Amino acid sequence: MGAFTEKQEALVSSSFEAFKQNIPHLSILFYTLILEKAPAAKGLFSFLKDSDGVPQDNPKVKAHAEKVFELTRDSAAQLRAKGEVVLPDAISKHLGSVHAEKGVTDPQFVVVKEALLKTINEAVGDKWSEELSAAWGIAYDELAAAIKKAMS
Template identity: 30%
Template sequence: MGSLGSPAEFVLSSEQVQLIKDSFKAKLQADVPYHAMTLFINLFEIVPEAKALISFTRDYTGPMRENEGLQAHATTVLKKVVNIATNLDNEKQVEMFSKSLAELGGKHIGYGVKLKHAAKLRDAFVLTMAQGMGDTWSGDVQAAWIAAYDVIEQMFVVGLVGLAAPK
């Protein structure tokens, strides 16, 4: 069994984290539930079978934005991603997040989530950030968010594929 590696390997620069904080506050913070739903709607467009992996979307036939169960879940997911992304310049926080995300990845095995789904969620996430930030989605902002997402995904995948989380 492998492991993720040292948390220090996953610390972002303070400049990257500041770009994430500033861009989130400027464009997304005012309506997190909307952007969270956009993330999952984008995911379902990219990976239609992902709908079947979530209990409250599996048999839902109405407009997805009106699905209260998905709204709550999506909002929680986006808030957690942002919380983690805005703390990736703190090695102690990174260590804590690496353990909790690995555990979360392990839980998602039971939901039928596969490695390919995690990779496609990245595409949906980047698309959602670009849509939400509009003309402020610069190369530097994009690079910071992608770096943060990639760290989060790596930590999550440790549990998803059954690797040992860093100690």
């Protein structure tokens, strides 16, 4: 994979800031994209289970999206600093057990990755680039690998 560069980390950081400026809109977009691609994923999220589509006013939608993007941003910082993603024990245990309990599969991790990249694309607008996409993609893949390891 080669080393994660300072520039890649900077791209992820700055676009995360752009995401944070518009979380209410972007978090709804994120889950809408997931459900478009994988309608069955609805049952995996407590805040989507009993609603039609993505609820516009549920604070959990926003909080969960922010967590996903934040963990990915943190993963980029770790890759730059240490060359790997290591989740703190408590987070690792929690994410591992939640994802295992819900039976999250590899294809579902891919759906979330695609939705994440499209959401960042929307957040940054014309600052979008292949390089930016690749940096988020690597950070997400490494985070997903750490979660999968915690699941087993």
